[in-house]
Amino acid sequence: xxxxxxxxxxxxxxxxxxxxxxxxxxxxxxxxxxxxxxxxxxxxxxxxxxxxxxxxxxxxxxxxxxxxxxxxxxxxxxxxxxxxxxxxxxxxxxxxxxxxxxxxxxxxxxxxxxxxxxxxxxxxxxxxxxxxxxxxxxxxxxxxxxxxxxxxxxxxxxxxxxxxxxxxxxxxxxxxxxxxxxxxxxxxxxxxxxxxxxxxxxxxxxxxxxxxxxxxxxxxxxxxxxxxxxxxxxxxxxxxxxxxxxxxxxxxxxxxxxxxxxxxxxxxxxxxxxxxxxxxxxxxxxxxxxxx
Amino acid sequence: xxxxxxxxxxxxxxxxxxxxxxxxxxxxxxxxxxxxxxxxxxxxxxxxxxxxxxxxxxxxxxxxxxxxxxxxxxxxxxxxxxxxxxxxxxxxxxxxxxxxxxxxxxxxxxxxxxxxxxxxxxxxxxxxxxxxxxxxxxxxxxxxxxxxxxxxxxxxxxxxxxxxxxxxxxxxxxxxxxxxxxxxxxxxxxxxxxxxxxxxxxxxxxxxxxxxxxxxxxxxxxxxxxxxxxxxxxxxxxxxxxxxxxxxxxx
Ligand SMILES: Nc1ncnc2c1ncn2[C@@H]1O[C@H](COP(=O)(O)OP(=O)(O)O)[C@@H](O)[C@H]1O
Ligand SMILES: [Mg+2]
Numbered sequence: 001x002x003x004x005x006x007x008x009x010x011x012x013x014x015x016x017x018x019x020x021x022x023x024x025x026x027x028x029x030x031x032x033x034x035x036x037x038x039x040x041x042x043x044x045x046x047x048x049x050x051x052x053x054x055x056x057x058x059x060x061x062x063x064x065x066x067x068x069x070x071x072x073x074x075x076x077x078x079x080x081x082x083x084x085x086x087x088x089x090x091x092x093x094x095x096x097x098x099x100x101x102x103x104x105x106x107x108x109x110x111x112x113x114x115x116x117x118x119x120x121x122x123x124x125x126x127x128x129x130x131x132x133x134x135x136x137x138x139x140x141x142x143x144x145x146x147x148x149x150x151x152x153x154x155x156x157x158x159x160x161x162x163x164x165x166x167x168x169x170x171x172x173x174x175x176x177x178x179x180x181x182x183x184x185x186x187x188x189x190x191x192x193x194x195x196x197x198x199x200x201x202x203x204x205x206x207x208x209x210x211x212x213x214x215x216x217x218x219x220x221x222x223x224x225x226x227x228x229x230x231x232x233x234x235x236x237x238x239x240x241x242x243x244x245x246x247x248x249x250x251x252x253x254x255x256x257x258x259x260x261x262x263x264x265x266x267x268x269x270x271x272x273x274x275x276x277x278x279x280x281x282x283x284x285x286x287x288x289x290x291x292x
Numbered sequence: 293x294x295x296x297x298x299x300x301x302x303x304x305x306x307x308x309x310x311x312x313x314x315x316x317x318x319x320x321x322x323x324x325x326x327x328x329x330x331x332x333x334x335x336x337x338x339x340x341x342x343x344x345x346x347x348x349x350x351x352x353x354x355x356x357x358x359x360x361x362x363x364x365x366x367x368x369x370x371x372x373x374x375x376x377x378x379x380x381x382x383x384x385x386x387x388x389x390x391x392x393x394x395x396x397x398x399x400x401x402x403x404x405x406x407x408x409x410x411x412x413x414x415x416x417x418x419x420x421x422x423x424x425x426x427x428x429x430x431x432x433x434x435x436x437x438x439x440x441x442x443x444x445x446x447x448x449x450x451x452x453x454x455x456x457x458x459x460x461x462x463x464x465x466x467x468x469x470x471x472x473x474x475x476x477x478x479x480x481x482x483x484x485x486x487x488x489x490x491x492x493x494x495x496x497x498x499x500x501x502x503x504x505x506x507x508x509x510x511x512x513x514x515x516x517x518x519x520x521x522x523x524x525x526x527x528x529x530x531x532x533x534x535x536x537x538x539x540x541x542x543x
Contacts, residue, residue: 108349174386176382176384176386177386177388177389178347179344179347179382179386180382180386180387180388180449180452181388181399181403182344182347182375183342183344183375183379183380183382183453184375184376184379184399184400184403184404184452184453184456185372185373185374185375185376185377185379185400185404185456186372186399186400186403186404187372187404190403190404191403194402194403195388195390195399195403198390199388199389199390201390
């Protein structure tokens with residue numbers, strides 16, 4: 001008798017809790033959905049405006065001139081972005097990884113603190129500042145805009161992304177692995193290069209991909225350093241075009257055909273950045289499985 | 293000789309002194325067990341014996357550890373050489389997750405120097421046989437080392453330590469995380485190893501110490517309470533505290 005009396009309200013209570021639980025879950029789903037909306041809208045819009053531009057000419061031709069602009073393409077922008085971001089990656093990856101190794105494995109005390117602070121400040125510095133800095137340091141000194149200067153400006157932005165993210169990942173490598181290798185009589189630097197870094201490998205790759213994604217889309221710093229170019233340029237010491245620069249330049253003209261090229265460029269940037277981010281996610285989730 | 297003699301050794305973590313003027317000798321071709329309650333400094337002591345203690349931030353030592361009469365803490369001694377000659381196996385198996393069984397077995401050689409592929413093969417097989425793992429892994433040498441069972445992983449770590457051909461083997465509770473069957477295998481293995489090595493083993497399991505060791509060191513609060521032949525320690529110890537501990541009256 002007593003038992004039935006007690007079970008009844010508990011059952012009701014449980015039903016009430018279940019309802020709340022569901023409501024809350026639904027609420028969270030709604031929030032997640034809302035957060036997705038801008039991304040989906042932007043993607044749909046950019047795709048719908050940009051896909052007309054995609055043609056063989058778009059990828060293989062330089063701008064066609066004012067008489068028939070729609071016959072041209074932005075090949076010089078792709079080449080330029082490849083050149084600039086490629087060089088920036090070449091500079092920032094070793095620099096960033098070495099910094100991360102220093103901070104995670106050796107760094108203690110004031111100097112390490114200062115390095116970490118600089119990286120942190122650079123992470124939140126407006127990217128135009130990096131552009132102005134390299135402009136005054138490199139462009140003025142060399143007397144010309146160049147792909148090299150643009151790559152250096154991007155390095156200033158990409159280096160701290162890699163350094164800080166890779167540092168966090170190196171710190172996740174269990175101390176037991178370092179000790180296991182040290183106890184075999186392996187010198188410390190070899191333990192780091194051959195055991196610690198490979199164990200953190202996929203995570204470091206993720207950090208690199210995110211940094212490259214950032215470098216691909218930056219406009220302000222290369223505006224002041226690469227300048228832009230209507231022709232394909234592969235000389236690092238000459239002014240060079242880049243996809244974001246081309247989007248910026250073409251979108252500001254009153255020419256409809258050039259607007260179309262700008263949308264096409266924007267679409268390619270979106271695809272590249274989304275692709276890199278998704279790849280980075282995939283790599284890091286695989287890494288998580290291995291670390292545990 | 294391969295004799296390890298700890299002389300008046302004290303150790304600190306930062307300001308905290310955890311070993312107080314410890315004296316003990318590990319004889320060649322004998323198993324020396326270190327027993328005592330949790331936190332008494334067993335791991336710290338064994339880590340001082342191949343200079344792993346200093347890998348902890350803020351850790352330091354005073355005193356001597358003589359290896360065949362040479363002080364491993366003298367300034368002109370490279371800790372890398374010490375660790376190559378005095379190997380160590382840890383409480384938790386820690387195979388390298390990016391490496392295969394084979395690569396794990398010869399990791400110390402591959403990371404430390406240049407060896408031909410055939411040389412590595414010979415050494416890997418020798419070490420895996422010595423660790424009693426060869427029959428179980430010989431068909432899966434290229435599998436990831438982390439895919440083995442817990443007991444196999446620990447024997448892989450023993451193989452890894454043996455492959456660099458150390459003269460002394462330090463083992464910090466090598467079986468405490470293992471099931472009874474794996475523990476038995478490790479104990480049999482230690483019986484084998486002592487024919488050619490100086491073995492020092494930390495254990496919190498007194499039956500294990502009684503079964504496998506020739507000498508036993510009993511510690512409390514970072515101090516040596518008693519050090520002597522295992523048979524004597526477990527039958528007629530000199531110290532009342534030793535007797536209380538081994539009969540389970542405290543600890
Ligand atoms: N990394 C460390 N930092 C500070 N104190 C430590 C550290 N490792 C161990 N200790 C302390 O040193 C003492 C001895 O520890 P340990 O040698 O691990 O004992 P045991 O192996 O006998 O359990 C304990 O009081 C412990 O808290
Ligand atoms: Mg311990």
